[in-house]
Amino acid sequence: xxxxxxxxxxxxxxxxxxxxxxxxxxxxxxxxxxxxxxxxxxxxxxxxxxxxxxxxxxxxxxxxxxxxxxxxxxxxxxxxxxxxxxxxxxxxxxxxxxxxxxxxxxxxxxxxxxxxx
Amino acid sequence: xxxxxxxxxxxxxxxxxxxxxxxxxxxxxxxxxxxxxxxxxxxxxxxxxxxxxxxxxxxxxxxxxxxxxxxxxxxxxxxxxxxxxxxxxxxxxxxxxxxxxxxxxxxxxxxxx
Numbered sequence: 277x278x279x280x281x282x283x284x285x286x287x288x289x290x291x292x293x294x295x296x297x298x299x300x301x302x303x304x305x306x307x308x309x310x311x312x313x314x315x316x317x318x319x320x321x322x323x324x325x326x327x328x329x330x331x332x333x334x335x336x337x338x339x340x341x342x343x344x345x346x347x348x349x350x351x352x353x354x355x356x357x358x359x360x361x362x363x364x365x366x367x368x369x370x371x372x373x374x375x376x377x378x379x380x381x382x383x384x385x386x387x388x389x390x391x392x393x
Numbered sequence: 394x395x396x397x398x399x400x401x402x403x404x405x406x407x408x409x410x411x412x413x414x415x416x417x418x419x420x421x422x423x424x425x426x427x428x429x430x431x432x433x434x435x436x437x438x439x440x441x442x443x444x445x446x447x448x449x450x451x452x453x454x455x456x457x458x459x460x461x462x463x464x465x466x467x468x469x470x471x472x473x474x475x476x477x478x479x480x481x482x483x484x485x486x487x488x489x490x491x492x493x494x495x496x497x498x499x500x501x502x503x504x505x506x
Contacts, residue, residue: 371443
């Protein structure tokens with residue numbers, strides 16, 4: 277059974293940092309691109325970043341470029357999102373997802389990031 | 394950036410009736426060399442992550458009921474639920490994977506009438 281479990285969310289002050297993790301199981305992790313997608317409370321979906329199966333390429337949304345860094349560890353079947361210089365508008369549920377057939381499937385349950393003073 | 398516009402923003406349909414949601418792209422998302430449209434549909438039930446329904450505009454994901462279908466090409470796409478069931482109450486999103494940045498439509502909220 278394919279499963280993705282995010283962790284690392286929480287409350288952080290504006291300007292602060294947070295590191296999200298996503299642990300994968302049930303599939304050959306190193307064969308797939310992976311992605312982070314976020315959803316602000318009551319809002320729609322926003323793609324954040326994706327990473328190639330071997331660690332490249334990596335692409336970011338303009339809204340996070342220069343502040344967020346995505347990485348992966350194929351030995352640990354995990355991806356990460358290092359988030360710096362956090363802003364109130366980064367408040368969202370952050371989902372990790374596997375990329376396949378030009379789609380994201382499955383998605384994890386998400387981890388909530390709240391940026392507030 | 395490719396902008397996806399969904400219509401309507403919300404929709405109320407009776408049980409057993411048809412629901413139709415449209416997604417219009419600001420530019421063509423047809424990969425002519427592969428003859429594939431990189432347009433995907435997701436369902437998001439309350440409190441749940443999105444679930445893949447349709448990929449490549451018209452290919453139904455394994456396990457998705459056949460009342461869900463996708464159609465369209467180029468810039469105009471449609472998700473159809475042929476006979477609405479109670480469990481179909483959700484927000485539906487389209488998404489394009491044709492070019493970065495990957496973008497989503499704003500969502501369509503489907504409710505029971």
